[in-house]
Amino acid sequence: MIISENSKPDLVAFRNLVNRMDNMLNQEAKANPSYYQGRAGKPLEKDVYETLCECSKGTEFQNTIHLISGFSFPDIVAARYYGVEVKSTKENHWTSTGSSILESTRDPNVERIFLTFGKLGTPVQFKSRPYEECMAEIAVTHAPRYRIDMTLKKGETIFDKMGIPYDSLRKLDNPAEFVAGYYKKHLKEGQSLWWAGGDSATVSPIVRLWSSLDTAETESLKVQGYVLFPEMFGNSRTKYERFSLWLVINKSVVNNNVRDSVSAGGQVLMLTSEGMSVKMPASFGRIEKYKEEIKTILDATPASVLMENWKTQSLKADRLEQWCSLVAVAASPVVGYQTAVSVLKQIFK
Numbered sequence: 001m002i003i004s005e006n007s008k009p010d011l012v013a014f015r016n017l018v019n020r021m022d023n024m025l026n027q028e029a030k031a032n033p034s035y036y037q038g039r040a041g042k043p044l045e046k047d048v049y050e051t052l053c054e055c056s057k058g059t060e061f062q063n064t065i066h067l068i069s070g071f072s073f074p075d076i077v078a079a080r081y082y083g084v085e086v087k088s089t090k091e092n093h094w095t096s097t098g099s100s101i102l103e104s105t106r107d108p109n110v111e112r113i114f115l116t117f118g119k120l121g122t123p124v125q126f127k128s129r130p131y132e133e134c135m136a137e138i139a140v141t142h143a144p145r146y147r148i149d150m151t152l153k154k155g156e157t158i159f160d161k162m163g164i165p166y167d168s169l170r171k172l173d174n175p176a177e178f179v180a181g182y183y184k185k186h187l188k189e190g191q192s193l194w195w196a197g198g199d200s201a202t203v204s205p206i207v208r209l210w211s212s213l214d215t216a217e218t219e220s221l222k223v224q225g226y227v228l229f230p231e232m233f234g235n236s237r238t239k240y241e242r243f244s245l246w247l248v249i250n251k252s253v254v255n256n257n258v259r260d261s262v263s264a265g266g267q268v269l270m271l272t273s274e275g276m277s278v279k280m281p282a283s284f285g286r287i288e289k290y291k292e293e294i295k296t297i298l299d300a301t302p303a304s305v306l307m308e309n310w311k312t313q314s315l316k317a318d319r320l321e322q323w324c325s326l327v328a329v330a331a332s333p334v335v336g337y338q339t340a341v342s343v344l345k346q347i348f349k
Contacts, residue, residue: 009079011112013060018084018114018128020055021048029124036124037090045075045086048116052076052084073099073106074113074131083113085131087148092121097139098146101175117150132159132166138179184308210247210255221251222262223290226283227297228309230326232262233283233340235333242309272342273349280335280343287327288347295320295348320348 025048029036039047049067056062056078064079074083089096094117113131118124127150135158136149146158159166162182169175210218225243226232232239240258247253255261268285269277287294298306298319307315316322328340335343 009081010060014078014082014112014114017052017055017059017061017078018116021052021116022126022128024051024055025118025126029126033122033124036118037120037122039118040088040090040120044088044118044120048084048086048118049076052078068107071105073103074110077107077110080109081111083107083110084128085113085115086118087115088118088120090120092119094119094127094148094150095136096148098135098148101138101144101146101169101179103170106170115148115150117148133157135159135166138183144176144179207248207252207254210253210258210261213253218261219286219290220293221247221253222283222286223293224297225262226287226327227294227301227323228306230310230323230330232330233281233327233334234330239330270343271346272339273345274342276342278335278339278343280339281331284331284340284343284347287344291347294323298323324348 028051036044036047045067049065053065056065061078066077068075068077074085076084076086078084085099087096087098096117098115114128115131115134116126116128117134118126129150133154134148134150134152135146136152136156137147137158138144139147157166159169162169162179164178169178172178213221225246228246229239229243232243240262243262244255244258247255247258263281263283266282267279268282270280270284270288272278303315306319307313310322310326312322324341324344328337328344331337331340
């Protein structure tokens with residue numbers, strides 16, 4: 001870790017220091033490329049640190065630079081105010097996966113960070129830029145991380161796309177939630193965000209096949225799907241797509257044939273509110289069987305989740321009534337809107 005007693009560090013001076021470091025690293029890499037091709041991770045951090053220290057001699061940053069051990073961010077701190085994060089790739093390009101957007105291990109004293117990137121392919125080269133100028137996108141491994149591109153032009157960063165400065169994003173209480181909101185707005189039909197931000201439920205690391213589940217669990221998942229995705233009661237060819245994605249993302253369940261799993265069962269005879277007997281899809285029979293569970297799920301599900309999945313801007317006080325209306329609209333091409341309304345009215349009378 002690099003720490004300095006300098007209370008008023010100068011950005012131009014630090015930028016010049018970083019430029020000198022880049023020049024020295026590139027000269028050394030040109031003279032001895034095989035050395036750097038064998039370096040990465042912590043060894044490369046040490047190389048950058050030692051070069052930065054050498055270049056700082058005779059400047060206000062001399063004796064203020066420290067290499068941080070462990071998982072702190074950034075890797076190097078100078079003058080208690082500036083930081084250098086070191087990244088690299090063994091390939092011949094300027095892109096890589098960067099640090100977490102949450103920055104939970106960030107040194108609280110560091111305000112300005114530069115990214116020093118080592119391209120350790122052939123030819124070996126080094127390049128440094130202000131951190132916020134080279135973050136292209138968000139990539140998700142075990143947590144949301146920045147995607148580095150050292151060749152970005154002005155206006156091309158992820159912060160430009162999201163319309164929020166880097167310093168504003170990192171100081172939010174929940175930057176992950178903001179990022180998730182941005183990506184959700186840009187989802188296309190048939191897409192879903194598997195990482196949903198700070199309020200998402202914990203997902204099991206074990207992925208299961210639908211066929212391995214017992215009957216009680218498959219029925220429970222179907223009912224949850226009915227609540228969240230009313231289009232499942234329709235006849236569209238894509239009516240199970242969102243449910244299928246939800247199973248994978250939220251339940252770690254893979255179903256290779258959702259249509260047969262959910263729609264199997266044919267038709268059932270049901271009563272309308274007027275006392276008439278009509279044939280309805282088996283899914284309506286499940287509504288009747290699990291009506292109490294449906295009401296419980298509707299009450300327990302966060303309003304934001306229902307509005308997002310129902311694609312509505314508002315939620316009525318009577319959630320059940322709103323859901324029944326959505327189901328009736330979806331089912332209207334199959335059984336007719338009025339019939340669906342009447343059967344649902346009878347179920348929940």
